[in-house]
Amino acid sequence: MTGGGGRVLLGRGNAAVPRRAGNAVRRRAERGPGGRTGGRSINTVSLARQGPRVRSLAEERSEEPISGGDVSEFGEEQDVVLVGAGITGLCAALALRDVHGEDVKSFLVTETRDVVGGNVITKEKxxxxxxxxxxxxxxxxxxxxxxxxxxxxxxxxxxxxxxxRYVFWEGELRKVPSGPDAVTNNLLSLWGKIRAGLGAVGLLKEPAPDTEETVEQFIRRNLGDEVFYRLIEPFCSGVYAGDPTKLSMKAAFGKIWILEKNGGSLVGGALNLIKEKKDNPPPPRDPNLPTPPKGQTVGSFRKGLQTLPNAIGATLGKKVRLSWTLKDIDREGGKYKLTYTTPEGPVCVRAKSVVFTTPSYVAAQLLRREIPDAHSQLNSFFYPPVGSVVLSYPKTAIRDEMYGPDGRINAFGQLHPRTQGITTLGTIYSSSLFPGRCPDGEFLLSSYIGGTLNQGILDQTEEELAAQVDKDLRTMLLKPNAPKPKTVGVRVWQKAIPQFYLGHMEALDAANEAAVEAGYEGMFLSGNYNSGVALGKCVEGAYKVADDVAEYCRELASMSAPAAPASSEEESFFV
Ligand SMILES: Cc1cc2nc3c(=O)[nH]c(=O)nc-3n(C[C@H](O)[C@H](O)[C@H](O)COP(=O)(O)OP(=O)(O)OC[C@H]3O[C@@H](n4cnc5c(N)ncnc54)[C@H](O)[C@@H]3O)c2cc1C
Known part of the structure; x- marks a missing residue:
């Protein structure tokens, strides 16, 4: 979505310490007597607040009964089945093929829809x-x-x-400070800047409490109220469409949270991190990787984001099965038995390992019978609705002050704090960000509306949502005489983005532990509710889960391999 502020880029989330799912081979070794992991009872984990019971298409498909005749067996047993061909499932599959071919000989990616990409959907017309x-x-x-x-x-x-990047504050679009202009910038008052600076170096802040803090508590304590209300609160709308009084700082913005924990203050932690990186430099970067421009940039593809899932889908070929809906998962003889509805009728696939990359509520539904504790934890994550509204205006409709001396609008977009009387969460200036997004002479704006604090969008028509966004844009960005926009596209996501509320990490751990308890070795929970919601985090999480799956397959192979023949030296003793 959108975002903004300081060092945090628009459209980025950075969940904390990503949780790896049930590598039960390793985890079993960690279990204490009686099979409990660390003796923690899952009942002590508080369940996050749930919103109204809205059902997504994937959820409905997963729950429809299997029909259409006898279940046929799918060829050979697979090493790994990945459930879901969103960006996580596809990138994990790519990593299994290109990085872990030695350990993982066979895999399938199964997807309920008839296209790959999950949330990533580009349209062209x-x-x-x-x-x-x-x-x-x-x-x-x-x-x-x-x-x-x-x-x-x-x-x-x-x-x-x-x-x-802009934030709408007290009737004006104000630039988000980005480095050198932090002192002169008018988004924060002089006192707001001093408070933030003193807090960042640890001179003016309360010590961290023992309990988990919300984003609001953490930011107000460390950086003061102005940074919270004018930067971070709108940023939470931009990344999570969320409520910062409920989001967990540790789970939702873990990279920032850990700085204070490790260094006593945000600046102290950042300095420690720099030193750590200097002492332990990362391996040299692959010279074949493309090099993005330095600074706060974001990426896409010439023809839009769906280029990436489409390209991965094409290169994986028949390893991706579309319109395959997982209906049931069972453990049989130490293997997984996955039952699907497919266009060819019900099919059963057997596999050594399974990676769930579906939304958490779909995984919850599929595990409810065999692992009820995992079901209740995964089902507790809340996904608010979000509407994406894409409108096009003539360039001349944009206020003159937005244009630079070169006659261009060089801006990413704008965010709207909930206190400023604007319903729309934020707007991306799509045609100024990437080339070729609309006909010459037009300006394409992608806005988001809804989220945790405005779930009422589910009762509104697409026309009403477009009209609301247009009304908001007239207050902030458009000239008074701007003509009516062309509505290019509206899509309402009934369950858009998982919210990382207080207790999120513990709930994930509890779900994984419940899976281990139930003997679901080699089942991995992945996807955005695990790795972090930003696409970059999902892809990073995909590569990490592929590492874990490969390790699991390697361990399995080593356990089932025949004992190695004794060396010739040893042989000479006995023969
Ligand atoms: C409106 C919106 C705006 C966003 N904006 C940004 C942004 O600007 N930048 C950014 O970095 N991130 C953004 N995000 C977040 C990001 O898009 C997601 O976090 C990410 O795409 C999730 O990918 P995933 O593969 O983990 O999950 P998904 O994309 O949800 O993929 C899961 C897949 O599982 C499939 N599935 C479900 N049930 C079954 C079943 N029973 N059997 C088989 N398959 C099944 C689904 O059909 C789906 O394809 C946005 C998200 C939304 C909704």
Whole structure:
């Protein structure tokens, strides 16, 4: 979505210490007597608040009964089955093929829809290219590697790192400070800047409490109220469409949270991190990886984000099975038995290992019978609705002050704090960010509306949502005489983005532990509720879960391999 502020880039989330799912081979060794892991009872984990019971298409399909005749067996047993061909499932499959071919000889990716990509949906029509889900990604090396391995790196496009980000505050679009302009910038008052600076170095802040803090508590304590209300609160809308009074700082913005924990203050932690990196430099970067421009950039592809899942899907070929809906998962003889509805009728696949990359509520539903404790934990994660509204205006409709001296609007977009009387969460200036998004002379704007604090969008029509966004844009960005926009696309996501509330990490741990308890070795829970919601985090999580799966397969193979023949020296003793 959108985002903004300081060192945090628009459209990025950074969940904490990503949780790896049930590598039960390793975890079993960690279990104490009686099979409990660390003796923690899952009943002590508080369940996050749930929203109204809205059902998504994937959820409905997963729950429909199996029909259509006898269940046929799918050929040979697979080493791994990945459930879901969103960006996580696809990138994990790519990593299994390209990085772990030695350990993983066979795998399938199964997807309930008839296209790959999950949330990543690009549309093209009448000279417009627009996104219905995510708009851009933070180009970390995992995403760049995926693009390279899928053969679409040449199509990458990057946003101008000097592009401005705006926050609407007290009737004005104000630039988000980005480095040198932090002192002169008018988004924060002088006192707000002093408070933030003193807090960041640890001179003016309360010590961290023993209990888990919300984003609001953490930021107000460390950086003061202004940074919270003017930067971080809108940023939470931009990344999570969420409520910062409920999101956990540790789970939702773990990379920032850990700085204070490790260094006593945010600056102390950052300095420690720099030193740590200097002492233990990362391995040299693969010279074949594309190099994005330096600074706060974001990435996409010339023809939109769906280029990446489409390219991965094409390179994986028949390993991806579309319109396959997982209906049931069973453990039989130490293996997994997965039952699908497919266009050819019900099919059963047997596998050594399974990776769930579906939304958590789908995994919860599928595990409810065999692992009720995992079901209740995974089902507790809340996904609010979000509407994406794409409108096009003539360029002349945009207020003159938005144009630079070169006659261009060099900006990423704008965010709207909930206190400022604007319903729309944020707007991305799609056609100023990436080339070729709309016909010449037009300006394409992608806005998001809804989220945790405005679930009422589910009762509104698409026309009403577009009208609301247009009304908001007139207050902030458009000239008074701007003509009516062209509505390019509207999509309402009934269950959009998982919220990392207080207790999120513990709930994930409890779900994994319940799976281990139930003997579900080699089952991995992955996807955005695990790795972090930003695409870059999902891809990083995909490569990590592929490492874990490969390790599991290697351990399995070593356990089932015949004993190695004794060495010739030893033989001479006995023969
Ligand atoms: C409106 C919106 C805007 C966003 N904006 C941004 C942004 O600008 N930048 C950014 O970095 N991130 C953004 N995100 C977040 C990001 O898009 C997601 O976190 C990410 O795409 C999730 O990928 P995933 O593969 O983990 O899950 P998903 O994309 O949800 O994939 C899961 C897949 O599992 C499939 N599935 C479900 N049930 C079954 C079943 N029973 N059998 C088989 N398959 C099944 C689903 O059909 C789906 O394809 C946005 C998200 C939304 C919704």
């Amino acid at each position: 009448d000279g417009y290219i627009w996104e219905e889900g995510p708009n851009s990604f933070q180009p970390n090396d995992f995403v760049l590697k995926a693009a390279l391995d899928a053969g679409c790196a040449d199509e990458l496009v990057f946003g101008d790192p000097t592009a401005s």
